[in-house]
Amino acid sequence: MSTHFKRNLFLTNTSVEEALAQFLSTLQLDKPKAKTIKTTQALGRVTAAPVFALNNSPLYDCAAMDGIAVSSQKTIGASENAPLTLKLGEDYIQVDTGDPIKPPFDAVIMAEELFEGEGDDEIIIRQSASPWQHLRPVGEDIVKSEMILPSNHKIRPIDIGVLLSGGITQLEVLKKPSIAIIPTGSELIEAGAEIGEDSIIESNSYMLASLVENEGCTPNRHNIVADDYDAIKKALFDGVDNNDAVLICSGTSAGREDYSIHALRELGEVVIHGVAMKPGKPVILAIVKGKPVIGVPGYPVSAFIAYENFAKPILNHIATGSFAKQDNIVQARLTRRLVSSFKHKEYVRVKVGRVGGDLVATPLARGAGAAMSLVRADGFCIIEQEIEGLEAGSLVNVALCRPIEDLEQTVVSIGSHDLMLDIVADMMPSLYNSHFSSSHTGSLGGLMALKNNEAHIAPIHQLDEASGTYNIPIVKQLLKDRKMALIKGVGRVQGIMVKKGNPLNIQGLEDLPKHRYINRQRGAGTRVLLDFKLKQAGISPADIKGYEREAQTSMAVAAAILGDSADCGMGIMPVANTMGLDFIVIDKEEYDFAVPVEFLELPHIKAFIETLKNPTLHAKLEAIGGYDVGGCGEVVLID
């Protein structure tokens, strides 16, 4: 038993930069191999050598305009007062743009400057032509032997056109490296296979294969290899023998990693095992038969970070002979405090948007298992190893993973979650070329974000206990210094979600103390409503088992009930309907969007309001059930 629990302690904590430098100096990568291909098939490939033109372009002196070719000397003296008649064949020939111009002709007169002569073969000019006028000299665009493209250049469409014009029908490009990807772990199943009681769907290898493809390499995925030492050794040998590099996906646990690390120690040299970064610490950098083998940790986010930091530069070098370009870095204002440790460099996923002039970055879930937060992320805020944390409001560097243009046209929404936000986010890009980005912190968190200029809108459903009304009182109270409005959203039915068929026969709040409850986080509108209703009913929170267990959204509450780690929890009817749960109605509430008046004129906020009014949205919400869409999209000024 004891060895089982000590394995992780052997990980080293080398810094990211040091680890990569140490690995590369041990590895000694060869120059990439070259290959001759047709120019017409070279899009996206990388030149292996500089390319020099084989012919001039244009190939000869030629007309730059439609008109006539003349000998300039013969036109001397022509003017408005002394028009000159030219004879076809003798004094001029007719030319179209691109036609060759040969001696004795040395100039072109444009069609627009010609006048009809007496005969069909006569033309009158009223101005002399200067030598070489409207003539494209041979090689004007490309001179034979001129360098068209340098080496290590990624070929673009325009390059292909110019290469062909310069007489290049084939050229040397770098060979596409092939990269083996080996998923390992007995608990893994292929996507689509039947799910057992301890299955994990293998997905990392396909993410890695796509990343490898985007890097200009050919991925070569191995079938899942069980936790069997010999099988793993065999897969590694196959991988190294038939490819230029290997990515081996370790399991998430120290136990499973053992197989890879031991096999790599036996077959080759392990240069690094453990890097001072988070997520992604247990990365392995090894060399087998002179080829790089990277052990990628099992959690999806760890795998992604390990890929970006180690696999990407190395594969890029194998594919292009130079290292990957720097990421697209922007400066943004951090919306929340981020604590980190001196022990590691940390990559925090963030949402990014432009709010009132500034780019703002809002941190997402930090867990290594939270793969959805990678999908939702607009970029990574990188906290260097020597920095212990970053204060809210500080300017940070963010490596973007979405185009900045999209972010400029994005509504930043922070507040309470509702299914309608997903539908709105789905509709806005195709209808208005605008985007909708939401982070879920509950109603109060959203209003705080507006106060700090971190969001455009805050979806809220906050009951004012004194007046019994929704939303307007809390906005007035928290944002009194700012001119605010409310964009009306939907009415929603709030209640208790229970398992299908209500097996525990829960009838109302009075039954909660008998069962396992799962609550929402502090500041969530649903929790405020629960507390209000409990007080009215005279029930103490202390009597409810699980009152302290907090989920971030209604959806997460529903998932816990479905998974039987809880019996009941407050939520909204649309979620219960969507997730197939039964529902006990408690109250109806108003779910609206608080917005500073100044943002109402932004084109993406206008697009958002139009989307709220869209009958397609209403139909979709009514199909889910539990929504009242009357007034959706109306703007109410708060004074």
Next chain:
Amino acid sequence: MSTHFKRNLFLTNTSVEEALAQFLSTLQLDKPKAKTIKTTQALGRVTAAPVFALNNSPLYDCAAMDGIAVSSQKTIGASENAPLTLKLGEDYIQVDTGDPIKPPFDAVIMAEELFEGEGDDEIIIRQSASPWQHLRPVGEDIVKSEMILPSNHKIRPIDIGVLLSGGITQLEVLKKPSIAIIPTGSELIEAGAEIGEDSIIESNSYMLASLVENEGCTPNRHNIVADDYDAIKKALFDGVDNNDAVLICSGTSAGREDYSIHALRELGEVVIHGVAMKPGKPVILAIVKGKPVIGVPGYPVSAFIAYENFAKPILNHIATGSFAKQDNIVQARLTRRLVSSFKHKEYVRVKVGRVGGDLVATPLARGAGAAMSLVRADGFCIIEQEIEGLEAGSLVNVALCRPIEDLEQTVVSIGSHDLMLDIVADMMPSLYNSHFSSSHTGSLGGLMALKNNEAHIAPIHQLDEASGTYNIPIVKQLLKDRKMALIKGVGRVQGIMVKKGNPLNIQGLEDLPKHRYINRQRGAGTRVLLDFKLKQAGISPADIKGYEREAQTSMAVAAAILGDSADCGMGIMPVANTMGLDFIVIDKEEYDFAVPVEFLELPHIKAFIETLKNPTLHAKLEAIGGYDVGGCGEVVLID
């Protein structure tokens, strides 16, 4: 004859925006078609509908750490003073990260917090476990029925991983549209075919095919169609019947365009013929059988601009159901005055670099035939139709076509041309991940650019007539307010380039008046040298036929001599050697790089200096011949 010369007058001059709007409203594009494909093959495809998770991830409550699973209630009371012994099977089971946790267990204790017990199946804890600790609840990452991706989303590697984790093994994506590309023109030949005396190599269709491919469509190139009305009609019909859209490449001249425009008028509706933009004016926007047909002008730059403004948004709509994203726009300081006309919107190719804080944009050749300038361009400066011109120094919007990260690491060189600049530009990216960008304006133009902070270095070879020395006097004179240095380049042999075998038996400057000369532009070092030598020899420039004919580089002079539009011209021996010309030595000159001292510390300038010292560079220059590389890369401070 008369109709031939009037054809162009029928072009309309609709603004770019109006033309596109008018075309789209007449066209009425359908929704893109959808298709079901495997998730593992979906990289880069666009979702046709929102994608909802089919299962939770994780699939069940599971361990977030390696350690043991316990029932939290059984650990109550454990502390440093009251350690608690747990029994395997009864009180705990051993778990790896990701293993399922089932009742009665509800918490995980990390391996690091465990102590060995008496027996092999006993473990001691010194702290109680709180419920749900180190446990990833079912659906923590993805909740079943949650939207994973919206519609119209371009699928990235991370999306593929999450889709698979969410149980999605196949999904609906938009079908790849197929686009016919029809090159027309009897003068066109396929690249690689034998070149006739009036041939033009067909290259636009391949550039367009690559652009189409980059837009996520499948290009379908037709063979070259001769200028034959029926053949063009047939190709158009084939194109429309078997594809979603057609690009027909017209010839460069009005004469050739006629066939396309008449065929399109007969087969369908021509919505627009002629747009107020430059280059690219004679674009055709037509509809045949409900499908868009775009007539692309023949000059490469015109074809590119027409594609970007009309084909790209339309194809993007066919491929994704929404319009192309805005380009990557930056603000840059214009280095030269640009004159334009109210008559059209103009796209000026520019080089862009970061010099002393600012991004600076230097215009390149503006001719529609200058395809190489598209290859060299870092972006386009767009002059709107209502603006007549832009002053040097004004801030302009530049649509970038290279990554801004590359531009940040680029040496901006403006001045005299030499072949060594190409070699340096080829070596720097792979050696130092830096780039070298050069514009050629002659020595004086380069020094002016330094004065105006538009370049990092100026390659110069400027004789001081008074002292007979090179470069330092002129730098002192023109940049007296700035602390300057000279990075030593090469010694070059200057002389007269003549045809192979010297058929006119040119022996020296005294022979120039007898033959057709081609000169360099004012401010070029070669011209200064010529003028100095002519003065010494007592020859008047007025006696030299072609003294006014100016070429921008030595290479262009050589091409003119090779093409027999001139007999001789001054240039450097390396160019004569490379181009296969004979050479009469006149003098030796020094070709160096003027640089403000403040730039010497920039990493890309350091990389440039290292490259100049590189023996590989010296060997390449010596192989060409006519260079003296002694001292190359030495830095001389000018005081």
